[in-house]
Amino acid sequence: MIGVVGGGLAGLAAARRLQAAGHDVRVFEATDTVGGLAASYETRGDPIERYYHHLSKSEETIVELATELGIGDRIEWRIGKNAYYVDGIVYPLDTPWEILAYPHLSLNDKFRLAMVTLGIDVRGGRPRTDSYDSLEAYEDVPIEQFLLEHTTRGVYEYFFEPLLDAKFGRRAEDVSAAWLLGRIRFRGERDLLRGEILGYLEGGFGVLVDALADDVGRDRIETGARVESLETDGSMESLVVSTGGDVRRHDVDAVVVATMPDVLTELTGYTCEITFQGSVCAVVSMEERLLDTYWLNIADEAPFGALIEHTNFVPPERYGGEHLLYVASYVQSLSEEPWTLTDDELTERWLSGIESLFPDFDREAVNWIRIARNPKTAPVYERGYLDMVVPYDLGGGVYYAGMASRAQYPERSLNGAIEAGHAAADLIDTA
Numbered sequence: 001m002i003g004v005v006g007g008g009l010a011g012l013a014a015a016r017r018l019q020a021a022g023h024d025v026r027v028f029e030a031t032d033t034v035g036g037l038a039a040s041y042e043t044r045g046d047p048i049e050r051y052y053h054h055l056s057k058s059e060e061t062i063v064e065l066a067t068e069l070g071i072g073d074r075i076e077w078r079i080g081k082n083a084y085y086v087d088g089i090v091y092p093l094d095t096p097w098e099i100l101a102y103p104h105l106s107l108n109d110k111f112r113l114a115m116v117t118l119g120i121d122v123r124g125g126r127p128r129t130d131s132y133d134s135l136e137a138y139e140d141v142p143i144e145q146f147l148l149e150h151t152t153r154g155v156y157e158y159f160f161e162p163l164l165d166a167k168f169g170r171r172a173e174d175v176s177a178a179w180l181l182g183r184i185r186f187r188g189e190r191d192l193l194r195g196e197i198l199g200y201l202e203g204g205f206g207v208l209v210d211a212l213a214d215d216v217g218r219d220r221i222e223t224g225a226r227v228e229s230l231e232t233d234g235s236m237e238s239l240v241v242s243t244g245g246d247v248r249r250h251d252v253d254a255v256v257v258a259t260m261p262d263v264l265t266e267l268t269g270y271t272c273e274i275t276f277q278g279s280v281c282a283v284v285s286m287e288e289r290l291l292d293t294y295w296l297n298i299a300d301e302a303p304f305g306a307l308i309e310h311t312n313f314v315p316p317e318r319y320g321g322e323h324l325l326y327v328a329s330y331v332q333s334l335s336e337e338p339w340t341l342t343d344d345e346l347t348e349r350w351l352s353g354i355e356s357l358f359p360d361f362d363r364e365a366v367n368w369i370r371i372a373r374n375p376k377t378a379p380v381y382e383r384g385y386l387d388m389v390v391p392y393d394l395g396g397g398v399y400y401a402g403m404a405s406r407a408q409y410p411e412r413s414l415n416g417a418i419e420a421g422h423a424a425a426d427l428i429d430t431a
Contacts, residue, residue: 001023001024001025001026001250001251001252001253002015002018002023002024002025002026002252002253002254002255002256002428003025003026003028003227003239003250003252003254003255003256004018004025004026004027004028004255004256004258005028005227005239005255005256005257005258005259005263005267006027006028006029006030006036006257006258006259006263006402007027007028007029007031007033007034007035007036007213007221007223008034008035008036008037008038008258008259008417009035009036009038009208009209009212009414009417009418009421010258010401010402010405010417010418010420010421011027011029011256011258011259011401011421012027012034012209012212012213012216012221012421013065013212013417013418013420013421013422013425014256014258014401014420014421014422014424014425015027015216015220015221015256015421015425016212016215016216017421017422017425017426017429018256018425018428018429019216019217019220021425021429023428023429025216025220026220026221026222026250027216027220027221027222028222028225028226028227028239028241029221029222029223029224029225030224030225030226030227031223031224032223032224033223034209034213034221034223035205035206035209036417037049037050037051037374037377038053038205038206038208038209038414039206040204040205040206041283041370043285043319043320043322043324044319044320044321044322045317045318045319045320045321045322046202046203046204046318046319047203047204047206048204048283048310048319048324049204049205049206050281050283050370050372051279051281051326051328051372051374051377052281052308052310052326052328053200053205053414054080054198054199054200054313055075055198055199055200055414055415056186056187056189056198056199056413057077057189057197057199058185058186058187058189058415059199059413059414059415060415061415061418061419061422062208062414062415062418063075063199065208065212065418066201066208066211069208069211069212069215070211071201071207071208071211074201074202074203074207075199075200075201075202076199076200076201076202076314077197077198077199078197078198078199078200078313078314079094079191079194079195079196079197079198080195080196080197080198080294080295080313081094081195081196081292081293081294081295081312081313082094082195082196082293082294082295082296082297083291083292083293083295083296083297084102084159084296084297084298084299085296085297085298085299085300085357086104086299086300087299087300088300088357090291090292090293090296091103091104092292092293094194094195094196095193095194095195099114104158104159105154105155105158105159106152106154108152108154109151109152109154109155109158109159112150112151112152112155113151113155113159115127115151116132116150116151116184117184119132119184119185121150123149123150132181132185135178135181135182135185135410136178136386137178138176138177138178138181139176139178139383139384139385139386140176140383140384141176141177141178141383142173142174142175142176142177142383143160143164143172143173143175143176143177143179143180144156144161144173145177146177146180147160147177147180158299160180162297162298162299163297166297166298166305166306166329166330167305167330168277168330168332168380169277169330169331169332169336170332171275171277171332171380171382174380174382174383175380175381175382175383176381176382176383176384176385178381178385178410179381179385179410179411181410182409182410182411183410183411186410186411186413198313200313200314202318205414222241222243224243224244225241225242225243226241226242226243227239227240227241227263227267228240228241228242228247229267230255230267230268230398231249232396232397232398234396235396235397236252236253236254236255236396236397236398237251237252238250238251238252239252239255252397253397254397254398254399254428254431255397255398255399256399256400256401256421256424256425256428257398257399257400257401257402258400258401258402258420258421258424259402260276260376260402260403260404261274261390261400261402261403261404262376263402264390264400264402268394268398270390270394272388272390272404273388274379274380274385274388274389274390274404275379275380275382276375276376276377276378276379276380276403277330277331277332277376277377277378277379277380278330278331278332278334278339278373278374278375278376278377279328279329279330279331279373279374279377279378280328280329280331280338280339280346280371280372280373281326281327281328281329281371281372281373282326282327282328282346282347282350282369282370282371282372283324283325283326283369283370283372284324284325284326284327284366284368284369285322285323285324285366285367285368285369286322286323286324286325286365286366286367287321287322287323287365287366287367288323288362288365289309289311289312289316289323290307290309290323290325290354290358290361291307291309291312291325292312293309293312294308294309294310294312294313295308296308296309298357300357302353302356302357303329303337303338303349303350303352303353304327304328304329304338304350304353305328305329305330306326306328307325307326307327307328307354308325308326308328309323309324309325309326310324310325310326311323311324311325322367327350327354330377330378332380334375337349338350339373343371346371347369347371351363351366376403378403378412379403379404379408379412381409381410381411385409385410386406386409388404389404389405389406389409390402390404390405391406392405392406392420392423392424392427393424393427399424399427399428400424401417401420401421401423401424401425402420403417405420405423405424406420406423407419407420407423408420
């Protein structure tokens with residue numbers, strides 16, 4: 001039997017792949033539900049993810065998986081509109097004319113920004129389209145240095161720097177240019193006349209989780225089952241699993257650890273040097289719309305990093321007429337706010353922050369607020385990151401498919417989780 005530790009998308013994808021190859025598989029999930037970061041809240045209609053999710057056009061593996069599971073026709077490609085809040089004004093930044101009208105960048109700034117987002121290097125007056133082909137070439141280059149060399153100071157200070165501060169806080173100066181180039185490539189599909197093309201699964205991504213779990217077989221998945229230890233003698237022999245007060249030993253031929261690397265450390269002693277950031281994310285249900293855009297980046301002082309109005313992307317009718325807003329912030333340390341605030345304190349802080357940005361915001365229109373916290377939501381893609389990636393095959397019958405795997409570089413994604421699970425499963429099958 002092959003044991004899979006973790007019932008998120010990576011673990012379920014690994015289990016399905018292994019079963020398809022003829023292996024006997026059992027998935028052990030420590031929490032009460034499968035799905036990991038794709039867990040949802042109930043609304044008046046469809047469920048809504050606790051953390052915002054969408055697909056980019058570059059995420060092909062997850063689309064192929066959905067098709068194999070018979071739910072490919074439920075992936076909808078929509079326009080996700082973006083805007084920037086600067087000095088009290090919301091500036092749409094989706095179409096060429098909106099970008100041209102943006103007053104905080106010069107015409108040269110906009111030209112240089114457009115070129116780097118299109119993958120064209122115009123340094124020296126000779127356009128090149130191959131400069132950014134190798135992300136690894138920029139692994140040790142700081143983002144600020146890269147942007148000052150490849151764009152302009154205006155682009156760095158008035159466009160990217162506020163976004164980097166919101167995303168990485170005090171760690172922003174440690175992040176490599178490879179992450180930025182990878183993110184541009186990852187999110188590069190656009191309709192020039194309307195904006196960015198993003199995908200969403202009708203009914204939410206819980207539909208994919210359920211389809212995967214059903215395909216694996218609910219009888220092959222144990223929830224509330226914490227793997228306490230791995231027993232090895234040169235090769236995998238068994239897993240010790242605690243379910244409630246019951247401790248059992250399962251004989252296994254190999255194990256896939258599809259969790260955060262701290263669990264891998266507890267089970268094997270393997271030390272992962274990658275630093276992770278935490279996140280606090282609220283879903284605010286409202287009776288009326290707050291924004292005219294899907295994703296609002298904020299350059300002004302605010303107690304949160306971004307506002308994402310999901311129902312400006314997926315219609316509110318899907319949610320019984322509720323307008324659903326994500327309020328999100330990353331933390332680099334669990335000693336930072338907003339992590340240290342109670343839910344009540346955070347609710348007051350964030351609603352007051354929304355009021356300061358949008359004086360017409362009416363608290364009476366808020367139906368409910370749910371707050372989710374995760375201490376390790378995403379890696380900090382610092383310089384030298386590839387040297388710290390956890391290999392899929394750790395030897396001795398132990399394989400890794402968590403967020404510190406190569407598939408989640410240079411950007412964390414649902415697609416990367418599926419690819420990591422597949423990579424680990426394929427190595428087991430060919431061992």
